[in-house]
Amino acid sequence: MAGAAIAPAAARRVACIGAGVIGSGWAAHYLARGLDVVAWDPAPDSNERLRTQVAAAWPALDRLGLAAGASRDRLRVAPTLQAAVVDADVVQESAPEVLELKRELLAELGEATHPGVVIASSTSGYPMTQLQQHCATAERLVVGHPFNPPYLVPLVEVAGGERTAPWAVEWAAAFYATVGKRPLTLDHEVPGFVANRLQEALWREALHMVAAGDATVEQIDLAITQGPGLRWAFMGPCLTFHLAGGAGGMAHMLDHFGPSLASPWTRLAAPEMTSELHRRMVDGAAAAAAGRSVAELAAQRDQDLIAVLRALADPSPAVETEL
Amino acid sequence: MAGAAIAPAAARRVACIGAGVIGSGWAAHYLARGLDVVAWDPAPDSNERLRTQVAAAWPALDRLGLAAGASRDRLRVAPTLQAAVVDADVVQESAPEVLELKRELLAELGEATHPGVVIASSTSGYPMTQLQQHCATAERLVVGHPFNPPYLVPLVEVAGGERTAPWAVEWAAAFYATVGKRPLTLDHEVPGFVANRLQEALWREALHMVAAGDATVEQIDLAITQGPGLRWAFMGPCLTFHLAGGAGGMAHMLDHFGPSLASPWTRLAAPEMTSELHRRMVDGAAAAAAGRSVAELAAQRDQDLIAVLRALADPSPAVETEL
Numbered sequence: 001m002a003g004a005a006i007a008p009a010a011a012r013r014v015a016c017i018g019a020g021v022i023g024s025g026w027a028a029h030y031l032a033r034g035l036d037v038v039a040w041d042p043a044p045d046s047n048e049r050l051r052t053q054v055a056a057a058w059p060a061l062d063r064l065g066l067a068a069g070a071s072r073d074r075l076r077v078a079p080t081l082q083a084a085v086v087d088a089d090v091v092q093e094s095a096p097e098v099l100e101l102k103r104e105l106l107a108e109l110g111e112a113t114h115p116g117v118v119i120a121s122s123t124s125g126y127p128m129t130q131l132q133q134h135c136a137t138a139e140r141l142v143v144g145h146p147f148n149p150p151y152l153v154p155l156v157e158v159a160g161g162e163r164t165a166p167w168a169v170e171w172a173a174a175f176y177a178t179v180g181k182r183p184l185t186l187d188h189e190v191p192g193f194v195a196n197r198l199q200e201a202l203w204r205e206a207l208h209m210v211a212a213g214d215a216t217v218e219q220i221d222l223a224i225t226q227g228p229g230l231r232w233a234f235m236g237p238c239l240t241f242h243l244a245g246g247a248g249g250m251a252h253m254l255d256h257f258g259p260s261l262a263s264p265w266t267r268l269a270a271p272e273m274t275s276e277l278h279r280r281m282v283d284g285a286a287a288a289a290a291g292r293s294v295a296e297l298a299a300q301r302d303q304d305l306i307a308v309l310r311a312l313a314d315p316s317p318a319v320e321t322e323l
Numbered sequence: 324m325a326g327a328a329i330a331p332a333a334a335r336r337v338a339c340i341g342a343g344v345i346g347s348g349w350a351a352h353y354l355a356r357g358l359d360v361v362a363w364d365p366a367p368d369s370n371e372r373l374r375t376q377v378a379a380a381w382p383a384l385d386r387l388g389l390a391a392g393a394s395r396d397r398l399r400v401a402p403t404l405q406a407a408v409v410d411a412d413v414v415q416e417s418a419p420e421v422l423e424l425k426r427e428l429l430a431e432l433g434e435a436t437h438p439g440v441v442i443a444s445s446t447s448g449y450p451m452t453q454l455q456q457h458c459a460t461a462e463r464l465v466v467g468h469p470f471n472p473p474y475l476v477p478l479v480e481v482a483g484g485e486r487t488a489p490w491a492v493e494w495a496a497a498f499y500a501t502v503g504k505r506p507l508t509l510d511h512e513v514p515g516f517v518a519n520r521l522q523e524a525l526w527r528e529a530l531h532m533v534a535a536g537d538a539t540v541e542q543i544d545l546a547i548t549q550g551p552g553l554r555w556a557f558m559g560p561c562l563t564f565h566l567a568g569g570a571g572g573m574a575h576m577l578d579h580f581g582p583s584l585a586s587p588w589t590r591l592a593a594p595e596m597t598s599e600l601h602r603r604m605v606d607g608a609a610a611a612a613a614g615r616s617v618a619e620l621a622a623q624r625d626q627d628l629i630a631v632l633r634a635l636a637d638p639s640p641a642v643e644t645e646l
Contacts (some may be wrong), residue, residue, distance in 0.1 A: 216605020
């Protein structure tokens with residue numbers, strides 16, 4: 001990764017910029033993985049807020065297993081942005097989701113960091129190309145979008161902008177993998193990335209349903225947690241529908257249930273099922289199945305479903321809070 | 324429940340009509356709960372297909388725990404529809420999702436069953452009002468929509484049509500609860516019911532993304548299973564967003580992230596955030612939180628998330644297949 005200041009696995013000091021729910025969650029995660037964290041946030045109570053939130057997350061991280069040397073004592077709150085990032089091996093920016101604010105902040109961070117230091121933004125939806133305008137160090141700016149809480153949910157969406165160097169995207173993905181996250185590197189810039197787009201489609205349908213009186217908030221949540229949500233913890237919507245096709249898999253599902261795409265089952269119109277889309281779905285499902293037959297996948301699904309049902313039914317001892 | 328032939332908890336014999344993936348799954352579930360099942364399907368190989376699928380499900384059900392007296396020997400395949408339902412305490416219809424076929428079948432089932440016997444359709448989206456047209460026993464017809472596999476996923480959506488008697492809806496919900504399912508009784512008829520509408524919105528966005536080249540099948544599945552899908556196994560989208568609002572909960576989330584409803588993050592346009600919708604979401608989230616503070620909910624979320632992550636990471640002994 002020509003251009004990088006340091007190898008991803010050698011990064012020891014992370015600067016966490018922003019101490020809200022996401023920034024604090026990142027700090028907790030990096031601390032639990034045994035890294036040093038220097039944080040900064042302009043709010044006057046940021047030191048206390050950050051430490052309170054890290055303390056709230058710590059029992060969960062402790063139960064999940066801390067890395068060797070992991071300690072909350074390795075958290076330092078810096079008095080200025082410059083002091084926070086001057087010795088950082090990598091920067092995680094988690095400022096409020098305001099375009100102009102993030103643009104200016106990322107430009108400042110570029111100037112305050114050593115050359116070759118990757119700066120990842122936790123933005124939940126702005127494409128990096130929009131964020132890196134006017135930035136002199138755009139080549140080191142990437143999206144590193146986590147899910148809440150960042151110290152427990154593995155997914156981090158990684159994407160560069162038009163002016164991002166390919167090495168920086170590779171570096172960020174490799175770094176996240178070494179600290180226990182599951183990076184998903186996007187090939188294309190799309191607003192909202194992948195997981196938030198899917199989540200947002202579901203959320204908007206839910207809002208429409210509540211607005212129209214079709215269902216209540218509680219009915220919507222119950223419908224997910226007792227239904228498809230249980231499967232989605234281990235099997236995505238595509239592989240789930242691959243199984244719904246029985247032995248014929250995705251191809252049979254698309255042909256058989258194709259007409260339901262025309263059903264008024266959501267307010268979102270379906271795309272036309274062109275032969276090209278059909279091919280991509282069938283080939284994609286085959287790739288995701290990775291040689292496993294539908295019967296084998298169904299047996300694995302049953303096993304995972306039982307594991308999840310048991311894990312959630314079994315009230316394990318409460319996580320002790322330290323607050 | 325005036326009108327019912329029998330109390331829900333007294334039902335011992337279930338007729339399963341249709342022996343596809345869903346019908347067989349229902350048969351496996353009822354057998355595992357210790358009931359007698361009489362099945363019927365017009366396909367020539369239905370007997371073999373049914374027994375093969377029940378056998379495939381059985382090891383999972385055995386691991387999850389069988390009811391006293393549960394046995395696959397209590398499955399009988401009847402030669403005719405009439406023979407299958409003549410002594411049934413309740414009927415579960417799982418025929419192919421073809422409107423005319425289901426209409427005729429439900430009318431036939433009404434005539435072949437004793438008065439007061441509830442007939443539940445596994446339809447994945449047709450409102451009962453559409454299905455019960457031309458049926459002489461419409462008052463006993465309800466929707467009882469499961470999720471795949473019906474022997475493991477708890478949710479069953481229960482809904483009546485315009486001509487369904489209220490007692491039949493109540494009876495079906497009570498019956499499902501006694502056999503270990505989680506019934507969700509819908510107040511309004513809406514095509515696709517609740518869970519499928521939400522699932523379908525997500526699915527259509529996924530299809531659009533694949534069609535546009537935004538993401539691949541594998542990226543979509545990974546984005547769900549490593550991200551929001553993990554939370555959805557125990558916390559629905561509404562309560563999840565209630566937590567995203569921090570101490571301010573849903574109200575803060577709607578005010579703070581309200582602008583993202585206008586973001587091009589999905590192809591589904593958002594509803595207008597009227598004061599009435601705002602109120603319903605905030606009140607609904609408060610009801611779902613049931614007195615738990617956001618900090619308490621976050622601690623519970625962490626605990627459940629750890630349980631799910633551990634359950635899925637821990638490769639428990641494989642379910643033995645009997646095939």
